[in-house]
Structure formats: structure tokens, C-alpha cells
Amino acid sequence: MLQSIGVANIDELFDEIPDSVPVANFRSIEHSLTEMEMMQRLSERAREDELSLCFLGAGSYDHHIPAAVWDLATRGEFLTAYTPYQAEASQGTLQLLYEFQTMMASLASLDVANASLYDGGSGLGEAILMAVRSNRSAHSRKIVIGGAVNPFYVKTANTLVRNQGIELVQVPHDNGLFDPLQCDVDDPSAVVVQQPNFYGLLENVDAISNWAAERKALLIAVVNPLTLAVLKPPGEWGASGADISCGDGQPLGVPMASGGPSFGFLCSKMKHVRQMPGRIVGRTLDANGDVGYTLTLQAREQHIRRAKATSNICTNQGLLVTAATIYMSIMGVAGLRHTASRCHENTNYLVAQLEATGRAQRAFSSPYFHECVIRCAGNVDALTKTMISDHGILAGYPLGDIDPTLEDCLLLCATERRTREEIDLFVELFSRILKES
């Protein structure tokens, strides 16, 4: 090979690198390990972190994933393909994405979905940027964040949007809910509401949707896609429906995996599609007139439009979308509905049992779904620590970190995976630990 190139050794191939740039020094990097040695090291670390039971949600949920989902998703043909630039050599991924777009748009009852964004948090940022571009009639660049929207999403979105002169105006929640009447911005460009909200409470989405429409603001609905099998979808809220819906796809067959990789999804009404960020797949015809699939509306994207693109996103979260598409196919409407309703019943049971101990009480009285805030008689930080250290149990999210008025509160959920026995055990430990503290 060197002969063909006409050099004496490999070093010569680097002769255009100026001598004034010092040679890299990798001495601090270890010598290479075999696969076996690497596995031994990382297995030890993985085992160190194993816990036994999870009652924590707050944006990432411990659901059952059918075995077939990841067996299929990790076939080399899905796992080791690039973005489907050469459509004719990527029909598998492209058709799958078309089917995904159909499922997501239909779950949200909106017209279109893109092929994914990075995650729920950055997805909200992109949804806000999209809304501002799309709402040309708006006089302000203010975005109303209504009540209890996932605080991690809001922080992330703020990082993404504030440099373009966009201001997020947080309207504090009233008893856990968003009350538009307490909002003093009357010309927002968009309104963001989450259903169920971060505290698991059901917002009055019809009224909020109408309120936004009266102000000519676009409505952005942050949702948990699993709950859409049971709850009224964003496209059907109020008189005209939400304009954009976004969220994290983790509940659809993606392991919690420390929060990533999962995927952000984005759906909208057709009239906003040209402002949508990210890849979109369309069905078309080939030279023989047969059906095929390809990336489309690429004139929105960075590789064509460069500085004027709808976003800089390039690589997205394709593999997780693959898993989610397979998950939704296996589960179908019935599977999703039953999973969501089972989560709700389990959480209901958990809440009732906790209240029965006399050491816990719901923090908010309005209806909730799937997840709930509990006020505890005792120190929640000590409780969650003991639960982990002594029992390997994740006992919910202590809300004092994000809302000082909820210092003695925990956000809890019991997914379809939690058995009655596990919930009873948790309640017993909960009561005992609080008594002893």
C-alpha cells in the first residue's frame, strides 16, 4: 500500500502537519484491554449501581419492554446504518420512519410528526423556536410557560432559545395547576402547557387552548406519549386544538438508561410543517412508478439552508425511534391503553395506601393521572436516602429541590411493572422509616 502511494512509511503521510504543532502525548491513557477485561471492569461498575425497585418518574418511567423490541432494533442493519441519505439503500429505515410519523401524529391527533429530536427538554426548545417562526402575527417574543411544566425541560429550553431574544415567562402554578387568568402577558407568541403536568395533575386543557387561541398565540402541548392512549390528544383540545405537541418518547419501549439515549418527538398541524426542525420522511414514487420513501422538505435543513435553517440538528435519535415504532406496533392501541390505565390504577392504589398510614396526604386535590404528589409527615430527604441505602428502593422525587413550597413533598408513580406486593412493601417501609425519623 505504501508503495502504491509512493511513501516509505506511514509517518510520511502526516508530513503536512507543521512541525511546530507538538506530537500528541497519550501516556496518561491506559494500555489496551481485551473485550473480556473491558467487560469485567464495566460489569463491576454496572452492578454497583443496581437498585431493586423504582417508584420514581418525573419524566423517566420504569415500563416493561417486550423482548422483541430491542432484539429487532439492534439488528446490525438498523444499528449500524447512517442517516438515510441514499434513499434507495435505506428503504428499511425510511419506511419505518414513515410508519413512526403516522403513529405519533395519530397519537397526538395532529397532522405531521418529524423523525425525532434529541430529547424532551431540547425538543421543547425546538418547539418554541418553531412556534416563534410560525406565528408571524405575534407582536412579542414572549412565551408563557403555564404552571407545572417539567422544570428540567424549561431550563433546557431556556438555554436553547434565550439567545434569539425569546423570553420565557413562567406563570406560577395555582394549587398545582396553570390558571391563565393569573398570567399578565397578554400578547404571547406561544403558550406551553403540559398534560398531565409535572405534578401528574390534569390541566383544563380545553380552556387553556381557547385562551391561547383568543390571543393568537400558538399552543405547545408537552405530553407523555403513553398517556395519549387514554387522555384527550392535543389536536382535540379546545375549539381548535394545540398547534404543536412535543415530549420525550422514553415511555415507548426505551429503557430509562440514565435519561439517554431516548428521543424527543415533535408533531404539529400541517400549516406549520415548513417551520418544523429535523428530518421528515415522505412517501413518493420511483422511476417505475412504485412506492418508495425518502427524506423530504430538506430545504428546511442545515445542509441546504445553512444559516437560515429551521435548526442546526443533523444526527437525531434514530435508533430509539426504531425501538418505539416496534413497541407501538406490538402494543397497539389496546396495549398502550391498558399499560397507561394500569399505571394509573397502581399509582392510585399506592396513594390510597400511603394516605391510609396517616403519614402522607395528597398535596393537591384536583384529579391526577399516572403520577402524584404526596406531602409527607417527616423529612423526605432522609426518607429517600434510607430507602435507597437500606432497601435499594427509589422512593420518588423530592420536590423541595425545585419548589420550596413543596419541601415535604414527593412526586411518585407506580408503573404497570409494580406488583401489589411491591407497593405494599414500599408503603410499610415508608411508614416505618417516617415513624423512626
Place this chain on the structure above:
Amino acid sequence: MPTIPTIFDTSEPGRIAGVQTPKAGDLTGLPAEALRVSKPVLPEVSELQTVRHFTKLSQQNFSIDGNFYPLGSCTMKYNPRGAHRAASQPGFLSRHPLTPAFASQGLLKCFWDLQETLKTVTGMEEVSLVPMAGAQGELAGGLMIRAYHEDCGDFDRDEILVPTAAHGTNPATATMCGFKTREIKVAADGDVDIEDLKRLVGPKTAGIMLTNPSTCAVFERRILDIADIVHDAGGLLYYDGANLNAILGKVCPGDMGFDVLHLNLHKTFATPHGGGGPGAGPVAVNSLLQPYLPIPMVGKLNDEYIWLDENYFPLTIGKLSAFMGNAGILIRALAYALMLGREGMVRVAEFATLNANYLAAELSKAGFQLAYPTRRATHEFLITLNREARDLDVRALDFAKRLLDFDMHAPTTYFPLLVPECFLIEPTETETKAVLDEFVCAMSKIREEAQEDSDIVKQAPHNQVVRRLDEVRAARVLDLTWSAD
């Protein structure tokens, strides 16, 4: 091969995968107006139907596992299964993102090790692992540059310089950061036009974004001069790490004057690309920008690993994702780094560069036109099919489609735009000489075909599941979701 009906076409009302359907839960007490009445369009199929459908779909994909995939700028090298297995262990997969640090020492130790490794690899001061792809790393970098200038009271620096050949994410990122983009000319030899740079740089310059080796696939020889020019004008240097594979273990971006950079772990560190993602785009900075890094990072306090959040980094540009970026990809990258080790990392650049230079030499001998014939290839190189387009009426696009019929994925086409009818070819270090030789044969064969009957090439592909697709129609007659009629 027949096209595959959509999964909706095979649905039958009422069919479910019973074994996957939990017992329904009780919904009494929920307000009626909050509930769904419409029925979403989801497949109604058995588990076997699902398995067969997606197995068939997968078989319609080219992939690294199945094909030579010399997609320039994308570093499609072998993705070790061991790295994937390591990250798929229950302790990692089932970890809830809000598990406190004291119960996550195994994971945090992994992140710490990766941070340390990447510091060495880049020659930079500090690393944040959170960005979820290259483009998000660029965004983080741009925001840090902006925060730095603003903290210096320098509010007028609102321009980012990029070479005309830059990747689209660079200017798109500049816009997202609130900057204007100004494009610098590329000289005939592929290097940045220094005179043009001098003309554009000034008190409005926030920074410059460069890839090195550049997107013209040559090493930017005057990088240190460029660094001086931009620094002297008060601007900062951003390194787009998409091409780091070319210099891994040879030189470090930190020694080339860069202040901030991202790496694409899904390129240089071989994490699988998944048909479009996920990736990971950690950022590394020198001490100037360290206070602004995106959170969270992993720190060490006594013998314990801790999360470093805004309490430790009050000037941070903030969060870029709800939790900790693409954590699972970071574990895969660490596994890959451990298996490569010190000696393996140096071999990466050497063999990637050897393969690219060999392929360039052989293609040139076979009569193909290198875009920069006087330059060394790096880990990739550009050819231009301008002559073939002129003389034979077959374009780079036609060559690309015909290559598929030879069971090879096409190289990157029409990027960078400034080289007409170009192929950006990146064979990577994990391919054998035999595969490279086959590619040269295929290219020569396609040219012969074009000489005899150009229609064979212009109407390619012929042996794929579909013929050439009508992209214009796709954008004009929008069909983005399936419906029953």
C-alpha cells in the same frame, strides 16, 4: 424484491398481541372531558407479524455490518458489539436518571474516566459530556463563546467566521447562538484563504469555526497563523471535531490554538449510528471557557464522584437536555476507548490515513480526478467527477446510485459544495485492502458502463428494492403519514 406493505396495511381490526397486553386499569373518577374518545391509528397485528415486518424492513438497509460504507465526514467504521453489550447491562439500562450520585458511583466513575480520556485526546483543560450530537456540541461551543465575550463586556462581537466549505451545522449553529455568519474563501489548494480571513476578521468577530483536517479533506497547514490572526483580533477558535479520526494520537486540537471543540463520539469513538442517531458530542475547552461549560459534569470530592451543577458552575450556559445527555452512548465510547487503549488510539489515525491515501492513489491511477492532487489525503479525500459529467453526461449522483448495485454504499456526494460533482470518500481504518480494491474496480466499471451506454448509470440503481426515487414529487405532493384511503 417487492416493496413491503406498511404495517397498517396488514392490520386487522381487533387483533392484538395478547401476551403484551396488561390487564386494564381502573379509570373511574377521571373527568370525562380529559379522556380520549377518538381512536389512534396504531397497528393491529400479532407479535409475529411485527417481528417479520421489521425484520424485512431491516433487510432493505445498507449498514456497516453488511456493506462498505465510505461516507465522507461520517467515519463509518466497525462498531464493536462488545461496547454495545457493555452499555446494555441492567445496572446501566435500568438506572433512573434522577438516582442520587451516592447510589450511582459506578456510572459516575465511567463518566469521570471518559472525561479524563477526552481531555488527553483533545489536549484541552476540561470536558463536558452532555451534548447529544455534534451539532449540539457546536451550539454549546457557540454559547460559551458568546458568554465569554459578554462577561468581558464585549457586546459587539456578533459574527462567526466559517470557511465556505464548512458543514451546514456550523452556520446553522451560529444563527441559533444569535450570531451572523460570514464566510471565508477557500484557496485553490484547499486551505483557508488567509488574505480573505484577514479582510473579514475584526472587532465584530466572536470566533471562527474550523474543522481540521478541513471539510476539503486536507490538513489546514497554516492553522497556527489562523489562530494568531483570530486571537489577535479578540476572537476565539472553535474546532469541529467531526474529523478527529484523522489526527487521533498524532496531534491535539488543544495544541493547534483552539479554545473550544466538540467530538463526535459516534464517529471517532465508533458508537453505532442507529440509522440517524443517537450520537454524543462532548465539548472540551481551555481555561478561558471552563466556567461556561454545560452542566452537569462529574467531579471528584475526596473519594466520591459527584455531579457538578450550577452550584459549582454558576456561569454555565445551562442544561442542554433534561438529564445527562446520551449517557448510554458515553458508556459505549468509554468501552471502545478502553479496548483501543493508548497504542490502539494512535493506530486509528495511522491506518485511517493509510487507507485513504491508498484509495486516493489507486483511484487516481485508474484515471479519476483528485480534487486536490498536490495534497496528501487525510483520513478522507475528495474526487471530482466533473470530467465524467462533461464528457459522459453522468454525474456524481449517478455514480453514487450505481455503486449501490455493486453492494457498496456511496460516499458523501456534493459536499463540500465548492468542489463540483464531488465524492468525499472516507474508507476508515477498519476496512481491508481487498475492500478498497473492490471499490476502485467498481468505480472503473461504472465509468466503462457510462462510456458504452450512459443510461445504465443514469438510471441506476437497478438491483435495489426501489428504482431511483422522485424527490421532487416527495416535496411537492406531501405524503407524510399513512391513511386508510
